[in-house]
Amino acid sequence: MNSDPLLNAAIDGRYVIISRLARGGMASVYHAHDTRLERDVAVKIIHSHLAEQPDFVERFIREARSAAKLSSPHVVNVYDQGVAHTPIGELPYLVMQLITGPDLRSQLAQHGSLPLGMALTITRQVLQALAVAHQADVIHRDVKPENILLDKPLDINAVLDKPVINAQVADFGLARAASSATQTATVLGTVAYVAPELVTNGSAGPTADIYAVGIMLYELIAGTLPYNGETPVAIAYQHVNGDIPYLTELADWMPAHIDSLIRLFTAKDPYKRPRDAFAALDALDDIIRSTPEDIAIRRVPVFPQSPAATPPTATQQITSQNFTPAATTGTQRIETLPQASDTATLPKKAQLKPQPTLPERKKRRLWPIILFLILLVASIASTTGWYFLYGPGMRITIADVQNLTAIEATEKLQEQGFTISTVREFSDTVEKDHVISTSPKGGSSIHPDSVITVTISNGIRYLTVPTVAGKTAEEARELLTATGFNKISEITDYSDTVEKGTVISQSPEADASIPHNTEVSYTVSQGRAPVTIPDLATLTRADAEEKLSSTGLTPVITEEYSDTVPEGQVISQSPQANSAGLRLDEVNIVISKGPELIEVPNVVGQQSGSATTRLKNAGFNVQVEKILGGFFGTVRLQDPEAGTMIKPGSTIKISVV
Structure with a gap:
């Protein structure tokens, strides 16, 4: 090789x-x-x-x-x-980023299925990733276990210990901006997780990601996909037309709300699913909170899959224009009558004998038949006209009421005979109490008895800024994102008082009510600022303290005697000069007290021996000078005099008589 x-x-x-x-x-x-x-x-x-x-x-x-x-x-x-x-x-x-752990597909193949709580935890982390993507106007379009990476292998036997799981979503190769995710002839995606709208018309929005998450959650719990088939088209047909199986049929202990959640995520109509990953997270969190711990640790017993049994990891293409649902298995038998001109195929009794030409007087008797046919045609025309002009076939073109006020739009549509149903939602572009859209759209032709849903603008959505000061940077971003803000900026700065990684301040202030598209920023502490320890050698105590304070350092001072460094100057420092430090770090400096001096004791009048001993014990050297032979042995003079402050080791001269 x-x-x-x-x-x-x-x-x-x-x-x-x-x-x-x-x-x-x-x-x-x-x-x-x-x-x-x-x-x-x-x-x-x-x-x-x-x-x-x-x-x-x-x-x-x-x-x-x-x-x-x-x-x-x-x-x-x-x-x-x-x-x-x-x-x-x-x-x-x-x-x-290098992820050293396995992907979720390999773990599912190894274990067969996952404990319920573990499956919900992984799904929650996937939705957290998709929430960030949807906020950035990005749709993943290929959510599946192969694209979920783990920091380490899963230990399904350690669920009682609540192991820490970290899942990360990879491979945004199929991602598109939501604004560009319009209909396309070719739908890219893995067919096992493809949303029905991708199959039928090629459209993809955030709800297509939610659908794939629902299919994946089912697979993590059940150990198998809800839809299977021999061909991609067969599987795609089931996504469009099939009902997702109930997990409660696999395990009688399975809470019914798990099936409800999966069916919410995998609704055929994308408008019936959560609108994006944020809304899906809210629904999932409710389910997690309502699932008892003794249920969360349970698992549907499934034999691990062989590699051949796992869904293909390669992206499969489904051309929406070529997708044709499978035909029904039953056949309809339609018998057609032979044409009247084909008398050879009719039974002999049914064959008409040639008739002689009618006399002119008999032809005149045909007028009742002709009249009947005229009336019949007129009746059919009248019925057809009624059907299309007044009956079920009647159609009226919906007026375009977009951007009109709610009152103006309602009046205009009611004048056309339509029944109006209104819903309200926020809009960044349409003025409050004006029409955002109608369903069906303006310009569509429908029966006047139809109900038209008119979406009215509530104006720009205002949000209350949460308090993020004191939280970690990750907590701050998650809280702002969960609140609904989509323009978030992070600033870093040094702080002497706030721990590294913690938010120092925010703008706007907490509890302010602002439009949801306003930029919200927060400042994250980098901890104390780095400084270089200054050189304090030869400085006086006052100069050293001033230099340390101006650098942001804290002086810690001790004093020592020194025979070489003048009094009041720095003898030494720790840490050493030019080493790295942080603001508010302590710097120990030793200040010279000058040479050490001791007082000379008074030995005048003492005997020579005791005076010498006393002086030596005090730390001095002794020089004895005898006067007149020193007959009495008494000290009469000493130099230096008693009380003088001199260095230890100095020589004291005593005069003995």
Whole structure:
């Protein structure tokens, strides 16, 4: 087998390829080392035979742009993107966060199914990632276990210990901005998780992601997909027409609200699902809170799947224009009568004998028949006219009332004979109490007895700013996001008092009522600012204290005697000069008290021996001078005099008589 030519290659002179982690239909993923930032990363490189195809390259770049603007602990981070000059040509690449754990598909294959609580926890983290994506106007469009990465293998036997699980959503290669997710002839996605609207008309919104999450949640709990078939079209048909099975039929202990949640997420009508991941999270959290712990640890017993039994990881294409639902199994038998002119096929008794030509007088008797036919045609025409002009076939074109006031729109539609039903929702563009839209849309032709739903604007949605000061940066962003803000900025600054990673302040202030699209910012502490310890050598005590205070450091002072350093100057410091520190750090400095001096004791009048002993015990040297032979042995003079302050070790001269 030939070795991979990219192994040991340095992508853009920076990312050194160590090993290949996986190979997909569009690209290979490698374990690499970033030599600039000294960290291990994952590098995704498009296959050389696809690098010449603009569609694949555009999708590859779209993945980088979609994922790079998302910030969540549950989204695989994208660090860099470019085109690398490799041994096999110029290839686009992405640099991503390296996740060392397995993907969710491999864990599901290994265990067969997951405990209920573990499945709900993973689903919640996936929805947290999608909430950030939906807030950024990004739809993933390919949510499935293969694209959910874990930091470590799952231990389904440790559910009683409530193991910490961290799931991250990867592969935004199929992601599109919600504003561009209109109908398309080709629907990309994995057929096992594709939403019905993607099959029927190719449209994809945030609710398509919610549908895929619902299918995946069912699979995590049941250990199998709700819809199976021999062909992608057969599976797609079930997504459009089939009913999702009940989990309560697999396990009698399964709470009914789990089935309700899955059916909410997988409703055929996208308008009946949660509108986005935020709304889905609210519904899921209610379910998690209402699920007892003794139920959350239980699992549907399923034998682990063999690799061949797992759904294909490759993206399958379903062309919505070519999708045709399967025909019914029953056949209808339609018998047709032979044509009147084909008398050869009729029984002999049914064949008409040739008739002689009627006399002129008999022809005149045909007028009642002709009159009957005229009346019949007139009746049919009248009935048809009634059907289309007054009856069930009657159609009226709905007036376009968009941007009219609610009162004006209601009056105009009621004048056309329609029954009006109104709903209200917030709008950033339509003035309050004006019409956002109608369903059916203006310009559509419908029967006047139909009900038209008119959506009235409540104006811009105002939100109350929550208190994020004192919370961690992650908690602040999650709280603001959950409140409904979609323009959030994070600023960093040093703080002497607020712990690193904690929010110092916010703008606007907490409890302010502002439009939901107003930018909200918060400042996160980087901890105490770094400083360089100054050199305090030869400084006086006052100068040293002033220099430390101006640097933001706290002086801690002690004093010592010194025979070499003048009194009041710095003898030493700790930490050493020019070392790194942080504001408010303590710097210990030792100040000189000058040389140590002791008082000379009074030994005049004492005997020579005791005087010498006393002086030596005090720390002095003694020089004895005898006067007149020192016959009496009494000290009469001493130099220096008693009470003088001198250095220890000095010599005291005593005169003995």
